[in-house]
Amino acid sequence: MYKGADIISALQFTRSDIERLINYAEEIRCIYERGNRLNVAKGKVMFTAFFEPSTRTRLSFQFAMIKLGGAIIDLGPEEVTSMAKGESPEDTLRTVDSYEPDIIVVRHKEPGFAAKAAQICKTPVINAGDGYNEHPTQALLDVYTMWRFFGHIDGLVVGLMGDLKYSRTISSLSYTLSNFRDISIYFISPRELKPREEVLKTLDQRRIHYEFYEKPEDILERLDVLYVTRLQKERMSLEEYERLKGSYMITYDYLKKFKKIPIILHPLPRVWELTPDVDILPQALYFEQAKNGLYIRMALIRTILGV
Amino acid sequence: MYKGADIISALQFTRSDIERLINYAEEIRCIYERGNRLNVAKGKVMFTAFFEPSTRTRLSFQFAMIKLGGAIIDLGPEEVTSMAKGESPEDTLRTVDSYEPDIIVVRHKEPGFAAKAAQICKTPVINAGDGYNEHPTQALLDVYTMWRFFGHIDGLVVGLMGDLKYSRTISSLSYTLSNFRDISIYFISPRELKPREEVLKTLDQRRIHYEFYEKPEDILERLDVLYVTRLQKERMSLEEYERLKGSYMITYDYLKKFKKIPIILHPLPRVWELTPDVDILPQALYFEQAKNGLYIRMALIRTILGV
Amino acid sequence: MYKGADIISALQFTRSDIERLINYAEEIRCIYERGNRLNVAKGKVMFTAFFEPSTRTRLSFQFAMIKLGGAIIDLGPEEVTSMAKGESPEDTLRTVDSYEPDIIVVRHKEPGFAAKAAQICKTPVINAGDGYNEHPTQALLDVYTMWRFFGHIDGLVVGLMGDLKYSRTISSLSYTLSNFRDISIYFISPRELKPREEVLKTLDQRRIHYEFYEKPEDILERLDVLYVTRLQKERMSLEEYERLKGSYMITYDYLKKFKKIPIILHPLPRVWELTPDVDILPQALYFEQAKNGLYIRMALIRTILGV
Numbered sequence: 001m002y003k004g005a006d007i008i009s010a011l012q013f014t015r016s017d018i019e020r021l022i023n024y025a026e027e028i029r030c031i032y033e034r035g036n037r038l039n040v041a042k043g044k045v046m047f048t049a050f051f052e053p054s055t056r057t058r059l060s061f062q063f064a065m066i067k068l069g070g071a072i073i074d075l076g077p078e079e080v081t082s083m084a085k086g087e088s089p090e091d092t093l094r095t096v097d098s099y100e101p102d103i104i105v106v107r108h109k110e111p112g113f114a115a116k117a118a119q120i121c122k123t124p125v126i127n128a129g130d131g132y133n134e135h136p137t138q139a140l141l142d143v144y145t146m147w148r149f150f151g152h153i154d155g156l157v158v159g160l161m162g163d164l165k166y167s168r169t170i171s172s173l174s175y176t177l178s179n180f181r182d183i184s185i186y187f188i189s190p191r192e193l194k195p196r197e198e199v200l201k202t203l204d205q206r207r208i209h210y211e212f213y214e215k216p217e218d219i220l221e222r223l224d225v226l227y228v229t230r231l232q233k234e235r236m237s238l239e240e241y242e243r244l245k246g247s248y249m250i251t252y253d254y255l256k257k258f259k260k261i262p263i264i265l266h267p268l269p270r271v272w273e274l275t276p277d278v279d280i281l282p283q284a285l286y287f288e289q290a291k292n293g294l295y296i297r298m299a300l301i302r303t304i305l306g307v
Numbered sequence: 308m309y310k311g312a313d314i315i316s317a318l319q320f321t322r323s324d325i326e327r328l329i330n331y332a333e334e335i336r337c338i339y340e341r342g343n344r345l346n347v348a349k350g351k352v353m354f355t356a357f358f359e360p361s362t363r364t365r366l367s368f369q370f371a372m373i374k375l376g377g378a379i380i381d382l383g384p385e386e387v388t389s390m391a392k393g394e395s396p397e398d399t400l401r402t403v404d405s406y407e408p409d410i411i412v413v414r415h416k417e418p419g420f421a422a423k424a425a426q427i428c429k430t431p432v433i434n435a436g437d438g439y440n441e442h443p444t445q446a447l448l449d450v451y452t453m454w455r456f457f458g459h460i461d462g463l464v465v466g467l468m469g470d471l472k473y474s475r476t477i478s479s480l481s482y483t484l485s486n487f488r489d490i491s492i493y494f495i496s497p498r499e500l501k502p503r504e505e506v507l508k509t510l511d512q513r514r515i516h517y518e519f520y521e522k523p524e525d526i527l528e529r530l531d532v533l534y535v536t537r538l539q540k541e542r543m544s545l546e547e548y549e550r551l552k553g554s555y556m557i558t559y560d561y562l563k564k565f566k567k568i569p570i571i572l573h574p575l576p577r578v579w580e581l582t583p584d585v586d587i588l589p590q591a592l593y594f595e596q597a598k599n600g601l602y603i604r605m606a607l608i609r610t611i612l613g614v
Numbered sequence: 615m616y617k618g619a620d621i622i623s624a625l626q627f628t629r630s631d632i633e634r635l636i637n638y639a640e641e642i643r644c645i646y647e648r649g650n651r652l653n654v655a656k657g658k659v660m661f662t663a664f665f666e667p668s669t670r671t672r673l674s675f676q677f678a679m680i681k682l683g684g685a686i687i688d689l690g691p692e693e694v695t696s697m698a699k700g701e702s703p704e705d706t707l708r709t710v711d712s713y714e715p716d717i718i719v720v721r722h723k724e725p726g727f728a729a730k731a732a733q734i735c736k737t738p739v740i741n742a743g744d745g746y747n748e749h750p751t752q753a754l755l756d757v758y759t760m761w762r763f764f765g766h767i768d769g770l771v772v773g774l775m776g777d778l779k780y781s782r783t784i785s786s787l788s789y790t791l792s793n794f795r796d797i798s799i800y801f802i803s804p805r806e807l808k809p810r811e812e813v814l815k816t817l818d819q820r821r822i823h824y825e826f827y828e829k830p831e832d833i834l835e836r837l838d839v840l841y842v843t844r845l846q847k848e849r850m851s852l853e854e855y856e857r858l859k860g861s862y863m864i865t866y867d868y869l870k871k872f873k874k875i876p877i878i879l880h881p882l883p884r885v886w887e888l889t890p891d892v893d894i895l896p897q898a899l900y901f902e903q904a905k906n907g908l909y910i911r912m913a914l915i916r917t918i919l920g921v
Contacts, residue, residue: 056402063403091883092669
């Protein structure tokens with residue numbers, strides 16, 4: 001990763017990229033936790049273009065930029081309407097690119113949109129989610145959270161649970177983990193919602209050990225990390241849904257049945273699949289995870305801006 | 308009031324809090340009216356989370372923060388949609404709190420929401436309206452406006468008019484006024500829309516003199532201040548509405564019938580209850596009132612940030 | 615044009631105003647293209663109030679202000695809802711004006727709204743579009759783009775095409791061009807959609823040569839500039855629409871039939887009237903035009919702020 005780079009896919013990340021970013025994030029965190037403040041992005045502008053609504057990711061990028069001393073300009077949600085009037089998102093981006101922001105953060109429901117945006121724009125583009133395809137900065141904060149807890153990524157046993165087929169965080173996280181040694185990935189999902197072929201193929205090429213499970217209880221005690229994502233009713237047959245729904249709801253009572261509880265991560269927002277009573281467990285790290293997102297994005301922004 | 312305080316209810320305010328804030332607001336005003344500018348909030352971030360739409364209050368806080376040299380990040384209205392997707396506002400706030408803003412300003416339709424937010428967040432929370440319950444910073448600017456006009460608050464005779472039951476400005480203003488000596492409050496409203504029991508009880512405890520009226524003409528000439536709020540048709544019986552509506556519309560012609568016209572305040576926005584022809588009267592202070600909101604909020608922000 | 619001026623109509627612009635702004639824009643561009651940066655608007659606040667949705671113009675003003683080191687506060691789209699609750703835009707502006715921004719940029723669907731806003735507000739107001747009436751800063755960037763390409767405005771032959779009756783960019787551009795010598799304007803539109811009487815009358819008074827055409831092919835080779843705007847089906851009889859629609863769609867193949875192709879401008883957003891295959895032609899200057907908007911608006915902001 002280098003100054004001016006586009007961040008489109010987690011497949012771009014090398015092990016040393018990830019390690020460097022984590023170290024950088026730790027340094028920045030250290031400065032801010034002591035109450036100090038960097039002002040390195042002064043005079044720089046981030047443009048956030050969320051063609052698909054977002055709260056968490058947009059705010060995380062905006063806080064990261066503002067805390068580095070930079071400024072933000074947001075496309076705004078009325079764009080959704082303006083789009084309806086007929087302008088293509090490509091024209092919108094090309095125009096804004098001509099205003100010369102220093103970074104463009106883009107989310108769009110179309111897989112491949114971020115790559116297209118990067119082609120159109122001279123400004124560095126960060127993919128903040130392109131449909132079911134990828135969400136590379138989410139994967140960075142996920143592994144950063146694992147690193148902070150375990151002190152390493154190598155050797156971790158990670159369960160990824162939920163709708164693995166249409167989840168962009170699952171593909172990006174799988175790619176990111178595949179840079180490390182002795183990783184085991186346990187995919188926990190209904191049969192219809194296993195990860196997409198391209199994801200499994202990449203793991204095969206990179207010789208990552210993975211297995212499939214239908215229910216978390218069959219594997220939970222062997223996990224270091226349980227990564228929970230939302231399971232949408234609409235994605236499965238009603239029969240399948242009825243059979244499995246209980247297993248895909250992680251509650252305090254459910255977890256307490258096991259001898260060993262892995263750390264629990266979730267990209268958030270959560271709906272019913274992870275209940276608030278879990279929050280009191282020491283293994284519940286999803287709000288920590290959100291906070292880690294702030295620091296890793298600050299590290300990424302500094303890298304791309306070269307400041 | 309102190310550095311890091313949450314501002315949830317006007318019941319928190321002591322007389323000396325209010326006086327100190329007013330003096331502080333006057334000092335800040337003096338600096339800005341001479342064309343100078345403070346930059347004391349440089350590097351600080353205010354997060355504004357209006358789960359219920361707002362223009363005036365949100366902009367007032369944003370201007371106050373920006374004018375002090377700070378930065379703002381807004382939840383944005385698309386949140387309304389994002390909420391519909393199922394995330395709880397509690398999760399949203401907890402996440403944003405982890406990004407460590409310096410102040411969170413929150414509005415929500417649920418009474419008690421601001422108190423809940425303050426419990427969830429390490430960041431100081433300011434209540435910008437929680438349903439019909441309270442709107443403490445509005446009360447601050449209301450008494451600041453009275454103070455600027457009369458030079459004191461003690462002894463004022465204040466008429467509060469409109470829907471007093473469901474108005475958060477009425478409860479917060481009553482609580483705030485109750486810190487002063489020899490205050491008389493005349494509640495002018497339809498019978499069904501008298502202030503809530505908890506408000507009257509507090510006034511009783513604090514030995515504040517109050518009376519009830521149904522029509523402003525019965526008391527208007529004895530008032531120093533007429534505080535007008537909106538009266539919504541839906542809140543009353545049709546019969547009651549037909550009988551009273553004329554009395555709850557303050558117009559130029561209506562006011563001109565009286566020998567003595569009190570100063571007219573309104574939290575704004577106004578709809579039909581206060582007509583634009585009143586604006587030319589010297590007693591029409593509601594736009595002054597909005598401007599006072601800027602300075603008192605700047606004073607409050609400085610106090611909470613400790614800058 | 616001077617410090618503190620309202621910018622309401624292109625009729626305000628004199629030849630020397632325009633020339634001074636263009637020179638100023640070139641200077642600013644030069645600084646920014648060398649990677650340097652002005653910080654002259656530090657501590658100044660621009661308030662953007664788009665009562666009618668906008669992307670491009672709003673973002674262009676926001677980028678201009680931020681790049682000069684200033685801050686922006688936006689009314690936000692929820693206002694549309696808040697308006698529905700009944701507050702008048704006049705009250706909204708009067709309130710915000712009391713918060714003392716340094717510039718207010720306003721768009722509203724009502725012709726004459728910007729003039730009204732300027733009367734209400736002590737703050738300088740820039741008209742960013744008032745219904746079909748005017749859009750003066752768009753005209754500035756249009757002539758700036760012509761000047762950059764040709765090195766002069768005098769003597770240019772300009773074709774204005776589309777819905778000329780209800781287009782605010784057409785009236786403002788016609789007024790702006792009328793300050794120059796030997797200008798010829800060819801209005802290309804369906805009969806029902808010729809420019810409004812007040813526009814033609816001004817051109818007559820200023821002795822500008824103009825003619826009317828129904829199809830661009832009848833005049834295209836004589837043009838220096840073809841200024842394309844959107845043609846809405848709803849504005850014409852169905853019969854007329856069927857007869858003309860082919861002529862109002864500018865495509866690569868259409869243009870390639872001509873010996874001489876003028877430069878193509880468009881205020882954007884485009885829909886079907888200008889196809890993306892035109893973008894590769896060297897005459898396609900509409901994205902350049904958008905970028906020029908950034909610099910001319912920076913020049914205008916500096917002039918109004920006096921910084």
